Amino acid sequence: MSKTIPLASYLFTRLRQLGVGAVHGEPGDYSLRALDFIRPAGLRWIGNCNELNAGYAADGYARVKGMSALCTTYGVGELSAINAVAGSYAEYSPVVHIVGCPARKVYASNRLVHHALEVGNMRVYADMYARITAAQANLTDARTAPDMIDRVLEECRVQSRPVYIELPSDMAEAQVDGSRLSEPLHVEPSANDQVLEGAVVEDTLNRIYSSQRPYILVDGLVRPDGIVDEVNELARVTGFPTLAITFGGGIINGSLENYHGVHAGKFGSLDHTPYTDSADLALLFGPLLSDTNTQGWSAVPKEDITISFRRNSIDIGATSHELQIKSFMRSLLSKLDPSKISSKKPNPPLASPRDLLKSLSPPDPSAPIDQDTFYLRLSPFFRPNDIIICANGTSRVGGRDFILPPGAKLISSGVWFSIGYTLPAAQGVAVAQREALEAGQSPGRMILFEGDGSFQATAQELSTIIRYRLDVTIFIVNNDGYTTERLIHGLHEEYNDLAPWRYLEAPRFFGAPEDGSYAVETHDVKNWGQLLQVLESESFGDGKGLKMVNVRMGREDVTKNFKAALVLAGEQLLAELK
Template sequence: MSSTANRTVNLATYIFTRLRQLGVGSVHGVPGDYTLRALDFLKPAGLCWIGNCNELNAGYAADGYARVKGISALFTTYGVGELSALNAIAGSYAEYAPVVHIVGTAARKAYRSKAMVHHSLGDGDLRVYSDIYKRFTVAQASLFEPKTAPKLVDAALEQCVKESRPVYLELPSDMVGVHVPESPLERPLNITPPSNIPKEEDSLVDAILDCIYSSKQPYILVDGLVAPDGITDEVNEFARATGFPTFGLTFGGGIIDGTLPNYHGVHAGKFGSLDFTPYTDSADLALLFGPLLSDTNTQGWSAVPRKDITIAFRRKSIEIGASTSHCLHIKSFMRTLLGRLNTTKLPTQNPKIASLPSVRKLATALPPIEPSSPIDQDSFYLRISSFFRPKDIIVCANGTPLVGGRDFILPPNTKLINSAIWLSVGHMLPATQGIALAQQELGEGGRTIFFEGDGSFQATAQELSTIIRYKLNAYIFIVNNDGYTFERLIHGLNAEYNDVANWQYLKAPELFGATDGSYVVQTHEVRTWDDLQYILGNEEFQNGKGLKLVNVRMDREDVTKNFRAALKLAGQQLMAEP
């Protein structure tokens, strides 16, 4: 008989223990009166509390943490707290970040009596917010009954990991201390990726291998859902084994080992720094992994391959051409595909491959630096790539860094984190706090390096104080081009609504509490290449300890050259008649 057969734990401890078993080390959030009793049980369960400045930012931070550790937890109060966090949870849902959102609610008797409690709408419907969350989460657990609560918690957490999307736990304040059996905690949750029916899997593997072997001009296109789908190693192995020309989409930058000779860079149609369309437009096979084909991610869908030549590998399905879809789980399928791949049957190298550009060639072709020259978007991201090291996590905020980051040359074992479809302004600064925390907990020695525009920084700047409060290690490069340059070039070049306040960014650490000397802070103003080279070459700057805040001045209307045409096109589309 199990040693815990007759033992019990309170429900809050049960939830927190399960989270710790899944690898969560810290819980983000903002306290509220409906959550306070539960928060008392965090530390005894082995978890740390990270108090953010507001619930939206806490949700963003949990999103970043989840993208590194594979799961995260967010704890907010009923109504005002959970609705503030909803924007972040929606982004996690759209971009497959597994966040467990725990909401502390009023006691159960308030639901039964339809009481007019605070944070409600005053109409007696206390379930309205949980109903909203059904649209933004893959599982919900209303923990109102002691007998069913543990099973509901376990089922929701399993779905969170398996689907790599947010889930919602509704924890009434009077359920926090209710005792439930401890024995289920001895059984690991079932989070193993499902397998396929062997006959169906083998048949489809044969069909896809036939397509590969008979192709004349194939290529591999890698997008960002490869990571949450759990097939990063398999896709890298496939690219290495086939030697096919391999490209990323913006969201998929950093998935493929950038040192592979057949990896050429990020594909953005004719609007990227590199134009691969002479090859991709005449290809006869596109192998598309982990796609999230939004307009932004594919540069107005200009990088999306033709359906008739595409095999799309998704989490739960594999689509061949325009009309055939097979419901199979990708992890198992990829292992079988790799095991059956016969490299002697692969097509001979197409002559067009020799003329394909690559991001590495682009970097080596850069002219020598003029030390006193201003920094420009076209070469900043290429040149700063030499600063990156293996195990670093590079984060790009929405706006010019999102586009510029396509030109990063990443060492092996680095990770690039950006946005594909949600693109919420201000998302990535709090996310960087979560990422830096996750890296610290993993203890693998990598640095967190974040690039953000000045407009985005102003949206969520207060989370700089959370980075300082918890003494996290992070680089923050503010790409300061005096406002919303993207929007200026789409519409309103000189319009007031595209301006932002003229902040003194380098004074922010002092405002946010970095004053006692116990935490290393460096701030730097950078206007020229000479300024930038000086700080990048400094050993104390390179060591990754503490906060390194760099204000990089760029021209107000500067974007990468080819992307300017994309913004002009976007403006024309906005003005087009329906």
């Protein structure tokens, strides 16, 4: 390797070293020179339809690969993406946002240039991003730029949150020390104080051994915290009743006998509150305890019985200990003695989604498809290593009932809930899966459940899926508008309506080839018979190319228990206005 290399080459090579294989984004004049160095660094450029969608796609890619890259231009581009990056920050998705900026002399001149807000305030956008990123770097000096890049990339990985890099257009080709690339980055968390770790492990084990009515509660930050395997092993070894919070769906192996599905308080398909309300120990992993994630905090366990396992702390009741979770979990598992655990089973036994599925009789083929059983009945369609994404609203709630095979993942939002996120995110996930396939792995299918309203928000990313010939299966839950909002407020109001799109004509409009070089399959289903015929089709099940199913459902149809939650939300909204 030469002693000096262009700064942009250094940056993209570092990303490649950290496992990033693609850069999502939208070109702009301030970033064009930097983009020339993407392909030589061994990365793919994935050009999106706009910067917001690129941010969503990068978020989805990061949730699978552990890090992603997003490149936009200064001002208009980065502001278009800021909503997506804020969502990544809120939900701990490690996205590296590279912003092509005006040349350094432009900053020094204080003259008004395009995309600037006003004279003399060129870095106002950087100030905005400082609030929604874990670290920032302004690469204005070739001598310090490599060190700044290394620092922010390390923070991105260690904190699992977005970072922000300003790359002035005249710095892309600035020569920097390339020998540093032989030195690996420090992306492992700092070591725990062994005395403290040992004491907290001992305390935790004593509480586990003495508990008579324990349960494990898993939320979505388990995945970015890097303890999926450890939490699954703890659930298996202890045999404790194990539940997920909505954001944590799909983390626990669905075939475990002691896994009883998503805990949604009294608003889920299964109500486990009689057991959780009387429990004497709750082991809470990766919590992101927002109102929507916990059904108005109804699924949050009582503090006095809870041990919360967070990325950088173990909280026992009201006492917090600064400990890194990965090391702690390994120590806990190594010292756990299963013979000391109470073998008591819940009485009465806790039900699971598996029990619900077994209790269902075959649907009437001519009957309309309903929200109450649609998601549960889809469970046999899933295969190991599939990645399933559920959009906000009825899809996210229905997806709580999915029974997933080993290795399958479920992605949904825990707190940000930005409409339109999931179609671009599915595109990002599909890129990550293609990279896995090219690396000789066996990735599953990319399956998206998205409402008609969410699809309309970012539909143009269907063209990106087609452009790069990605493998994506899409179920459009078409209930003619914003059903979740209808039931909260405005059941028959125009503001909850949507334009009646011909969804299945979208592939052709967005340029899907008609020569057979890329498989496109579309289906319009109105009843159970039509849906089951699609699901049993071998060509549909292979997940290759683009598959789209327009699933027509009732305009006001939601699961019974979710309807109760929405009615309650509407009542609370009304009460706040009085």
